[in-house]
């Protein structure tokens with residue numbers, strides 16, 4: 001045999017099935033050894049599988065208990081837990097300052113939020129901090145408190161529809177699934193503030209076109225598929241968008257249709273999209289129509305489940321703590337009789353803000369059951385990041401999970417897991433505030449905070465003042481799955497209207 005035929009034989013041998021299999025096994029084993037034993041993160045504790053694969057995390061998201069698992073892991077291992085080969089969950093008290101409050105690139109996971117496909121870029125799906133801030137600047141005016149307050153009457157009318165349903169259930173003495181009605185309300189409020197039109201859930205009292213079930217499917221999909229980018233390219237592209245077969249396509253089309261109708265509606269208020277269209281008209285070089293569609297879709301995706309969860313957490317925990325309910329009610333009654341406030345059928349935002357105990361209860365509800373139970377991932381820059389006595393090299397993904405932060409006994413004391421509104425009046429309350437991150441923190445924090453505060457303050461004050469609520473089965477725990485957001489269900493209630 002000459003040398004040429006030996007080489008050909010060798011190359012051919014390399015490509016037999018057996019050889020390919022062996023090479024794959026060697027490569028996989030080498031990757032495993034490197035990730036598990038040689039990586040700079042090798043000594044960070046965490047689940048064994050997570051040290052060499054993302055599957056531990058994906059499985060926990062799929063099961064729906066990622067947040068509780070992470071809380072337990074931090075209690076066992078301390079400030080740093082390795083949750084994937086290149087990702088570390090952090091609950092060090094300096095973590096928020098060093099990670100969320102810095103202009104760091106976001107983890108690649110966020111790209112999944114280009115809804116319904118890569119042509120639609122919103123600030124949330126923009127990883128580069130500079131570009132993200134530029135995009136947000138075009139849209140920020142729509143979220144300002146002064147503009148949100150202009151929508152208060154529309155929000156009030158929507159809440160009145162919720163109250164009509166509550167009155168109806170109270171009269172009929174039928175169990176009410178508050179979880180569904182809170183979600184209906186949250187969706188309809190988003191519709192009102194965004195494009196001056198409710199989606200119609202409260203009017204019909206049903207999940208029209210399974211939109212809410214679809215939103216749950218999108219939520220589960222987003223949480224997992226963000227880690228499987230190639231899969232995302234197959235299921236989220238312009239062709240699939242056109243086919244309208246994916247949940248994000250449905251969400252997008254509903255939003256698009258609503259914006260188009262709004263543009264023809266002469267009675268539309270100067271709502272959120274009106275502000276964005278105004279910016280587009282005066283600065284066409286800064287943004288395009290697709291940005292408006294993308295941001296409106298993000299709002300519908302991010303602004304309804306979260307508020308429903310917050311409302312549910314408030315009522316669920318308050319009825320388990322009747323003393324807190326009575327104290328909040330006494331505060332409202334006193335404000336009513338002493339100052340003549342809180343007398344409207346739906347309490348005004350301005351009045352609800354003057355109720356410190358009620359506000360503490362809202363904050364506590366958002367602390368013990370935050371609507372976002374997933375870590376917020378950021379990428380360590382070239383110069384590395386030092387947190388406590390640990391330095392993380394460039395490229396490591398560090399994430400802060402609101403649940404983990406909110407359950408830290410180091411920060412909130414030994415009863416960190418308990419619902420206790422007095423957390424907000426104790427000595428360290430002001431200091432603890434900086435660790436309260438249901439809305440995230442820093443340049444990526446939630447722009448929907450103002451409308452959320454208006455909605456939560458008005459609804460909770462009105463309900464506490466006017467209704468007595470108990471669960472059909474007081475020992476029944478609600479059910480939920482912690483995906484990107486968490487929306488509990490299955491805790492039907494009996495509603496009674498308060499007699500004055």
Ligand code: HEM
Nearest residue numbers: 123124302303306307310371372376438439440444446448
């Ligand atoms: C209790 C209610 C809410 C909670 C707890 C909440 C929480 C959050 C969190 C944790 C983030 C992500 C921060 C990050 O990536 O670091 C976020 C982003 C966002 N939220 Fe909210 N949210 C709520 C309500 C709303 C509402 C009502 C709207 C809109 C009307 C909204 C619109 C958005 C948008 C557009 C983003 C993306 C922000 C960006 O990256 O530019 N949210 N929210």
